[in-house]
Amino acid sequence: xxxxxxxxxxxxxxxxxxxxxxxxxxxxxxxxxxxxxxxxxxxxxxxxxxxxxxxxxxxxxxxxxxxxxxxxxxxxxxxxxxxxxxxxxxxxxxxxxxxxxxxxxxxxxxxxxxxxxxxxxxxxxxxxxxxxxxxxxxxxxxxxxxxxxxxxxxxxxxxxxxxxxxxxxxxxxxxxxxxxxxxxxxxxxxxxxxxxxxxxxxxxxxxxxxxxxxxxxxxxxxxxxxxxxxxxxxxxxxxxxxxxxxxxxxxxxxxxxxxxxxxxxxxxxxxxxxxxxxxxxxxxxxxxxxxxxxxxxxxxxxxxxxxxxxxxxxxxxxxxxxxxxxxxxxxxxxxxxxx
Numbered sequence: 001x002x003x004x005x006x007x008x009x010x011x012x013x014x015x016x017x018x019x020x021x022x023x024x025x026x027x028x029x030x031x032x033x034x035x036x037x038x039x040x041x042x043x044x045x046x047x048x049x050x051x052x053x054x055x056x057x058x059x060x061x062x063x064x065x066x067x068x069x070x071x072x073x074x075x076x077x078x079x080x081x082x083x084x085x086x087x088x089x090x091x092x093x094x095x096x097x098x099x100x101x102x103x104x105x106x107x108x109x110x111x112x113x114x115x116x117x118x119x120x121x122x123x124x125x126x127x128x129x130x131x132x133x134x135x136x137x138x139x140x141x142x143x144x145x146x147x148x149x150x151x152x153x154x155x156x157x158x159x160x161x162x163x164x165x166x167x168x169x170x171x172x173x174x175x176x177x178x179x180x181x182x183x184x185x186x187x188x189x190x191x192x193x194x195x196x197x198x199x200x201x202x203x204x205x206x207x208x209x210x211x212x213x214x215x216x217x218x219x220x221x222x223x224x225x226x227x228x229x230x231x232x233x234x235x236x237x238x239x240x241x242x243x244x245x246x247x248x249x250x251x252x253x254x255x256x257x258x259x260x261x262x263x264x265x266x267x268x269x270x271x272x273x274x275x276x277x278x279x280x281x282x283x284x285x286x287x288x289x290x291x292x293x294x295x296x297x298x299x300x301x302x303x304x305x306x307x308x309x310x311x312x313x314x315x316x317x318x319x320x321x322x323x324x325x326x327x328x329x330x331x332x333x334x335x336x337x338x339x
Contacts, residue, residue: 005132007147010090010115017087019049021112024092025099026055027249028071030062030170030205031139032093035117037067038144038163039090042151053079055101059250064204065166066159074103086112093140093167095120095301097127117143119171121292123301138179141167145187161191166201173257174202178287178305206254213251216241220255226265227323228330231288233259234269234323238315249274256282267291269326273315281322283307294329298322 014020022039024032036052043050051072058071072079083106094116097104107114108127116128119137137143141164148160156164165188172180175188192198216237224235237252245251252272260268267289270282281298283291285305292304298321300309311318 005134005143005146007150009130010132010147013088013113013115014043014046014048017048019082019086019088020051021083021086021089021103021107022050022052022092023054023089023100023103025094025096026101027253028054028056028058028062029093029253031141031167033058033062033065033068033071034163034165034167034170035092035140035144036071036090036163037065037166038141038148038160039092040067040070041157041159041163042148051082053083053103055099055103056249059253060210061205061208061250062166064201066162074101076102080106083107083112084110086110088112089114091116091128092118092144093120094118094125095122096124098124119143120303121301123296138177138181138184139167139171141165141171142184142187156190156194158195161194162196162201165191165196165198166205169198169201170205174206179303210247210251212245212247215245216247216251217255217258219245220259224259224262228267228327230264231266232269232323232326232330233262233265233267234271234319234326235259236315236319237270237272239273252280256284260284260286267326267330269322271315271319271322274310277312277314279311279313279315279318281309281311281318283326289330289333291326291329294322294326297325297329 022036052070053072053074055074057073089107089112114128115130116125117132119134119140125131134143145164168184172184219241220235224233226233256268256270266286268284272280274280283295285291290304292307295302295307295309298309298311302308
């Protein structure tokens with residue numbers, strides 16, 4: 001059953017606004033960016049002063065989006081003056097307010113009315129004025145379809161369809177994950193009917209690997225470790241590996257999903273040293289084990305089978321802490337009677 005969200009609230013806030021900020025979480029992905037791109041098309045049609053500003057840079061694989069050239073990376077000297085005059089901010093796919101980083105602080109400093117549109121379990125969302133949450137939705141883009149459909153009952157504009165389709169394939173793993181539903185396919189079919197090219201979108205996102213990314217993957221495959229009778233696979237990425245391959249932060253995206261494909265592996269964990277004293281953790285599960293609770297224990301969040309966290313500390317100490325917590329969680333969930 002779909003959760004009913006009062007989209008009239010959003011319509012009214014948009015009608016009362018002249019300047020709108022669209023944004024999503026740091027290290028943006030296809031769901032948040034697809035939603036922002038679709039909404040920008042709509043708001044541009046209303047002649048509103050609208051910008052997409054993200055905490056970190058646009059990943060190259062999403063440069064194909066119709067409004068990708070409009071995605072800006074936050075810089076105080078460029079954006080703070082404009083942000084001080086914003087009437088409304090729409091935040092997509094965030095899960096945790098802290099993932100807005102400096103943009104979040106600007107929202108609070110300028111007391112900008114904000115709407116959080118998301119499908120994650122919320123770990124820190126009290127700073128938003130409105131929370132539009134549907135935990136049953138496979139993607140935030142699936143939720144946004146319900147906003148756009150009454151506006152365009154006959155046919156979605158192509159840029160909106162492109163954004164929504166990108167959002168859905170991103171969060172369903174191209175319709176491979178367990179969150180894929182009949183409704184996901186229904187929305188996708190409508191997007192295809194208006195002219196989006198599924199194979200082109202897939203190629204742009206999943207078949208545009210850089211040489212540094214492939215080199216980094218080679219290093220990872222030689223260092224993957226296995227625990228918990230082979231059901232847990234994990235790997236570390238340190239700054240030396242990144243330098244050796246001339247890799248960028250976005251190059252690590254998707255590696256955890258790839259390692260999860262190994263036969264017999266139920267949970268994959270990436271431990272990535274993304275700063276001098278900070279580590280990014282990705283958890284992926286095939287479905288036997290819920291890894292959301294481990295991510296929450298580490299101060300992060302996400303979904304039952306796809307979650308993450310950012311933890312302060314050096315890579316070795318963080319790895320020890322995370323792996324021990326993960327193994328403890330798997331042990332607590334492992335029931336021989338279900339085997």
